[in-house]
Amino acid sequence: MPIYEYRCESCGFQKDHLQKMSDAPLTVCPSCGAESYVKQISAAGFQLKGSGWYATDFKSGAKKSDAPAKADKPAPCGADCACHAH
Numbered sequence: 001m002p003i004y005e006y007r008c009e010s011c012g013f014q015k016d017h018l019q020k021m022s023d024a025p026l027t028v029c030p031s032c033g034a035e036s037y038v039k040q041i042s043a044a045g046f047q048l049k050g051s052g053w054y055a056t057d058f059k060s061g062a063k064k065s066d067a068p069a070k071a072d073k074p075a076p077c078g079a080d081c082a083c084h085a086h
């Protein structure tokens with residue numbers, strides 16, 4: 001059975017699905033329930049549709065995030081920092 005890659009255009013959830021050729025394509029996103037779950041043409045060629053976020057999130061869609069986490073650097077001192085509170 002071929003594996004199809006699906007992606008939700010609503011929340012960005014992405015998953016590979018093992019389907020028979022005769023199976024109807026999935027349309028409902030298992031993550032957010034929106035009917036914007038679409039089959040991708042190829043797993044090798046990511047399509048960057050729309051704007052703002054990457055389709056190359058390999059973290060199996062467990063988390064919804066609008067922006068990639070920058071975990072490699074500590075956050076710079078911001079307005080919430082104690083050194084700003086007088």
Ligand SMILES: [Zn+2]
Pocket residue numbers: 008009010011012013029030031032033034
């Ligand atoms: Zn979704």
